[in-house]
């Protein structure tokens with residue numbers, strides 16, 4: 001019984017014997033395990049001359065294409081059923097919110113209601129084109145306007161820019177608006193203050209806008225150190241970027257003092273609103289002195305996360321910054337809606353266009369569907385339930401793991417590696433062992449202000465039964481670690497389709513794409 005156990009990339013395609021027998025699972029002839037098929041790369045499956053749709057060759061292709069025929073680009077040849085099966089098998093290796101709890105902190109992986117999907121696919125939304133004349137897409141523009149109204153109402157802010165495509169893009173929009181306002185006032189500034197616990201996108205954005213970053217430490221309560229912040233304030237500070245609730249899952253209770261302090265030196269208050277899902281319906285940032293804040297629709301309003309998109313990160317802006325919002329602007333006319341598409345006339349102060357067309361229409365439909373199906377009281381309950389879930393996890397684990405800060409949390413519970421001290425198990429080992437137990441790990445080693453961080457965000461869409469199963473598993477793993485059962489963690493995951501990466505090798509010599517091996521390359525020449 002033997003089939004090749006390494007593919008052409010040197011990737012293991014079947015469990016090694018030691019691991020297999022350790023886990024009590026014997027090696028199979030095929031390398032498949034149960035109905036989970038080990039999958040080769042599509043290039044390894046493909047054969048020359050095979051294709052999905054078999055059309056007769058066209059006559060005179062060469063002359064009709066006027067010499068534009070391209071050389072063989074080496075795509076793998078497979079029949080239609082082979083392609084379908086390949087991608088279906090790969091998709092079964094995917095972990096998703098539709099498979100189970102996805103407790104990644106700072107990510108808000110919550111259920112995407114199917115109602116939203118259904119509405120986004122209605123032909124009146126799904127089939128319209130952004131280049132249609134405005135008169136023929138009045139309903140689509142009205143939907144964007146209605147969503148903008150809800151975002152302004154929820155945040156208590158007078159203006160909103162809808163087009164940014166993600167949280168980070170929203171940060172860029174907000175800081176560009178701040179820079180434009182300062183420039184218009186003849187008050188160029190050079191520094192932006194960013195707390196140590198901030199998401200990496202905050203300093204990256206400020207730097208992209210040409211600012212120097214000044215880092216503010218956290219205090220012993222996990223909040224921004226107000227005294228340290230005040231010490232750094234001076235007339236060259238353009239803005240402070242504060243996440244609230246912050247990435248330790250804590251409400252910045254001195255937020256109004258922060259607003260007052262930055263305003264006292266003529267700077268602006270950028271609030272990272274990625275965690276709005278914890279305070280929606282309870283706190284309006286407009287009442288806290290915020291000048292600009294992005295809202296990740298894919299977090300708070302349950303639109304799907306994708307590999308970098310399609311997201312949406314609308315930015316609410318204060319009165320002072322509204323004139324600098326990116327175009328297009330929606331204009332109400334007596335007869336309906338129009339679009340102001342360029343930074344001219346009334347929009348002369350605009351930072352210009354940040355994104356093609358109007359933003360991610362499909363996400364707008366989903367977010368508005370989410371808001372309307374919940375209603376104002378429902379949205380408030382969403383944030384209350386998110387906070388309740390996180391506190392349930394915190395309270396249920398705090399005797400066996402080590403919470404980083406005292407007291408209640410907001411929407412995510414933060415633990416550090418203290419409970420693993422002297423156990424021989426690291427935060428990384430602990431997270432990997434969760435995979436063997438069927439759980440996607442929480443966020444680890446972020447935020448950086450605590451050692452070996454484990455940030456758990458259960459969200460409101462988990463049932464108590466699902467939280468209990470998660471909690472029981474975490475308790476069991478914590479008990480194993482403190483009992484010295486290091487075996488359970490070493491080299492975990494042992495049962496997943498892919499084992500522990502050699503992180504050093506992956507970083508130093510990454511194999512980022514398939515290349516034909518030498519033999520194939522030679523034959524192709």
Ligand SMILES: Cc1ncc(COP(=O)(O)O)c(C=O)c1O
Nearest residue numbers: 106166167168199201272274296
């Ligand atoms: C606190 C915080 N800020 C900013 C971002 C960036 O948002 P996005 O991933 O939509 O660009 C995130 C995303 O996870 C976040 O958690």
